Amino acid sequence: MSILDNRPGLTAEVYKVAEVTGYLWQKGWAERNGGNITVNITEFVDDEIKAMPAIAPVMKIGKVLPYLKGKYFYVKGTGKRMRDLARWPMQNGSVIRICDDCASYEIIADEPVLPTSELPSHLALQNYLLETGSKYKATLHTHPIELVAMSHIKRFLKGDTMTKVLWSMIPETLAFAPLGIGIVPYALPGSIELADATLEAIKTHDVVLWEKHGTVAVGLDIMDAFDQTDVLCKAANIYMCARNMGSEPDGMTDEAMKEVQDVFNLPKKRPC
Secondary structure (H helix, E strand, O other): OOOOOOOOOOOOHHHHHHHHHHHHHHHHOOOOOOOEEEOHHHHOOHHHHHOOOOOOOOEEEOOHHHOOOOEEEEEEOOOOHHHHHHHOOOOOOOEEEEEOOOOEEEEEEEOOOOOOOOHHHHHHHHHHHOOOOOOOOOOEEEOOOOHHHHOHHHHHOOOOOHHHHOOOOOOOHHHHOOOOEEOOOOOOOOOOOHHHHHHHHOOOOEEEEOOOOOOEEOOOHHHHHHHHHHOOOOOOOHHHHHHHHHOOOOOOHHHHHHHHHHOOOOOOOOOO
């Protein structure tokens, strides 16, 4: 028996994750067990799911997250490959429930697959989204090749330099990622330090780039979070293609970018 049985809404949401993980693998963004995903599935939880017992020992999050009390999440498993999750989502991920202390969680289905080591970062973001009344429910961490490569160049790590370059490559980047990319200096993967820095950066940006590591995005669902990352990575690819032709690309002018912002009435802050 699976928690997905006779639950079409939950099944669709989990298999949407499976679809995206296939894309991540195909793009080369998910080597081995790289990357992780967390999706708030509380809206699909019925009384039968609420009565499900834990199937593994209670685990500490490392932070107190008051807005997550009693919430349910589908999470990728630690050490699991995205390409395997694409085929077998309930063998490579699990459903967890946040305990009443708001500082621990328990696995309830389908198998005792331990969640991603980046869970503190993901859950801190999910707590912030609920606290602010956001409609975003999915968080995605992956390793987009071109964006990570740019994070190895010091000038792109200062202020909004990388955002301006990416916006200028193609109008759609500015239109679909109007808050740009936030930079988090290198920190140990899975650390509370990284979680706290990511939370601060996502408040004012569409996507966060962990220096020399990967990106974090949030979205209405996992497909939306993927799209945010994909748009910025496409711009980075265009930049690199132009550089490979032997010149620094001119990019759109400031005037052209402002015209896009004004015509499309693009937000200057993160919408809920």
